[in-house]
Amino acid sequence: MEIIENLTIIGGKDKHGIQEPVTIVQIEKGEVIGIVGPTGSGKSQLISDLEQLAQEDTFSGRRILINNKVPNSDIRNDPRKKMVAQLSQNMNFLADMSVSDFLCLHAKCRGKDLKSVKQIIDLANELTGEPIKSHDNLTILSGGQSRALMVADVAVISESPIVLIDEIENAGIKKHEALSLLSGQGKIVLVVTHDPVLALTTEKRIFMKNGGMQGIIHSSLKEKSISQRLNIIDQNILLLREKVRCGEMIEELELKMAI
Secondary structure, eight states, rough: OOOOSSSEOOOOTTSSBBOOOOEOOOOOOOTTEEEEETTTSSSSHHHHHHHHHOOOOSTTEEEEEETBBOOHHHHOOGGGGGEEEEEEEEEOOOOOOOOOHHHHHHHHTTOOOOOOHHHHHHHHHHHSOOOTTTTBBBOOOOHHHHHHHHHHHHHHHHOOSEEEEOOOGGGOSHHHHHHHHHHHOEEEEEOOOOHHHHHHTTSSEEETTTEEEEEEEEEHHHHHHHHHHHHHHHHHHHHHHHHHHHHHOOOSSOOOOOO
């Protein structure tokens, strides 16, 4: 598969047919980019354009370039050469098989070492408070477990250099760690989010409105600091969530304080 050094989004038109203000977005290998905006602002269309590597053949009229070039038809249409992996809001498995069998099958399809199966499960368990066991059936996994497993799978097995994530905050997993894991593999990560913890973590974020890219906001050092403080609060909430799930009484609040 071609090594991706950068991804370029060339602007099209918003839902009213007006040229969107942001005419070009350049994203480098290893960057994590946020996509933010109110409901109905066009975030899903942008994600769809990226997934299709659009060439002025979608409603928005955008073009997507790989390494400053138009991707060839094989890259766009051959599933075996697919450059984009997408993690949707709802991640549920239908296959009646164990976690290890599924991962072994995927590893074999990708020509990867089966030793990676244990690595994936270990990484997934670092992202979720609900332990995943190799013999667990895929169909009994919760939404958080499923999302954690697929994040780890995409990081270790998948060769897709571009990862699109739709509202990872709804999965109940450790969000900072998930994004760090993916970007640490040199992948380009674009995350649709309403979550300030995630939005402030990204290198920059594309602000959407009326179906168009309205602006690009570059995260400041102060925003990064605020994000880290918010993440501590978020971890406290995850801890409380697990206690409630385990049937524990919450009689006092012991919080790690953000400083």
